[in-house]
Amino acid sequence: MSYEEVIFYFVAAVTVLGALGVVLTRNVVHSALFLILALLAVAGVFILLSAEFLAIVQILIYGGAVTILILFVMMLTRVRDMPQALDGPQRPFAALAAGAFLVLSVLAALSSDWPGETREITVVPFREMGEALFRDWAVPFEVASLVLLVALIGAIVLARGEEGE
Amino acid sequence: MIPIENFLVLSSILFSIGIYGVLARRNAVLIIMSVELMLQAVSINFIAFAVYLYPEQFTGLIFAIFVITIAAAEVGLALGIILRIFRNKGTSNVDEVDMLKW
Numbered sequence: 001m002s003y004e005e006v007i008f009y010f011v012a013a014v015t016v017l018g019a020l021g022v023v024l025t026r027n028v029v030h031s032a033l034f035l036i037l038a039l040l041a042v043a044g045v046f047i048l049l050s051a052e053f054l055a056i057v058q059i060l061i062y063g064g065a066v067t068i069l070i071l072f073v074m075m076l077t078r079v080r081d082m083p084q085a086l087d088g089p090q091r092p093f094a095a096l097a098a099g100a101f102l103v104l105s106v107l108a109a110l111s112s113d114w115p116g117e118t119r120e121i122t123v124v125p126f127r128e129m130g131e132a133l134f135r136d137w138a139v140p141f142e143v144a145s146l147v148l149l150v151a152l153i154g155a156i157v158l159a160r161g162e163e164g165e
Numbered sequence: 166m167i168p169i170e171n172f173l174v175l176s177s178i179l180f181s182i183g184i185y186g187v188l189a190r191r192n193a194v195l196i197i198m199s200v201e202l203m204l205q206a207v208s209i210n211f212i213a214f215a216v217y218l219y220p221e222q223f224t225g226l227i228f229a230i231f232v233i234t235i236a237a238a239e240v241g242l243a244l245g246i247i248l249r250i251f252r253n254k255g256t257s258n259v260d261e262v263d264m265l266k267w
Binding site: 002004005008012015016019020022023028031032035038039042045046048049050051054057058061062065066069070072073074076077079087088090091093094095097098099101102105106109110114115116117118119120121122123124128129132133137140144147148150151152154155156157158159 | 166167168169170171172173174175177178179180181182183184185186187188189190191192194195197198199201202205208209212213215216217218219220223226227229230231233234235236237238239240241242244245246247248249251257260
């Protein structure tokens with residue numbers, strides 16, 4: 001077993017443990033902390049896939065912004081005060097659906113005949129990626145910035161509250 | 166080197182855990198967190214396909230960037246809506262938010 005495989009299995013185990021913690025723990029704040037763990041481990045997976053830029057973006061946006069936002073909303077909506085409302089009666093059905101999807105998807109991934117190289121990573125130069133993003137993908141890029149602006153204004157309007165409240 | 170199947174199986178596991186979370190949890194904030202897990206699984210798949218199968222096109226890497234961008238916008242808006250519902254109804258439990266049902 002090469003050292004890369006050892007690192008992969010370690011990072012994968014941390015990712016799965018963190019994700020299981022998110023959906024199974026009874027304490028919602030622990031759930032959010034497990035989410036941070038899982039997201040940082042996914043950043044490690046990105047580095048193993050030689051996508052360092054995405055790993056940094058992942059840590060900044062998810063580890064920094066999204067989880068903090070989630071923790072703030074947990075505080076404001078007092079999720080901790082209603083622990084009995086955490087899980088619904090549909091848990092067996094949920095486990096069944098997730099298990100069925102897992103079996104199907106793993107079988108599909110293992111039995112497919114992928115075109116091209118499936119053993120070696122070809123590192124995409126960071127410079128080429130940036131040029132493609134700002135030339136070939138310039139219009140989607142601008143649309144994405146518009147989406148972010150609309151979401152920003154929308155979130156402010158929604159969360160601000162009415163006049164005289 | 167690590168074969169591509171390892172990454173695909175990891176992302177399948179992550180996506181399944183996300184499905185379980187979305188279906189089993191009742192609180193809207195916890196459902197959002199499970200949706201984030203599913204988005205992560207999709208990003209892993211995109212990047213794996215980009216760097217293994219089509220490294221000369223690397224569309225998957227660009228898509229992963231857009232997934233992260235849209236996910237950030239989505240979380241901001243969704244949490245604003247949850248906050249609004251909590252102020253109006255006093256709960257963020259999705260079973261009790263049934264104003265559109267009669």
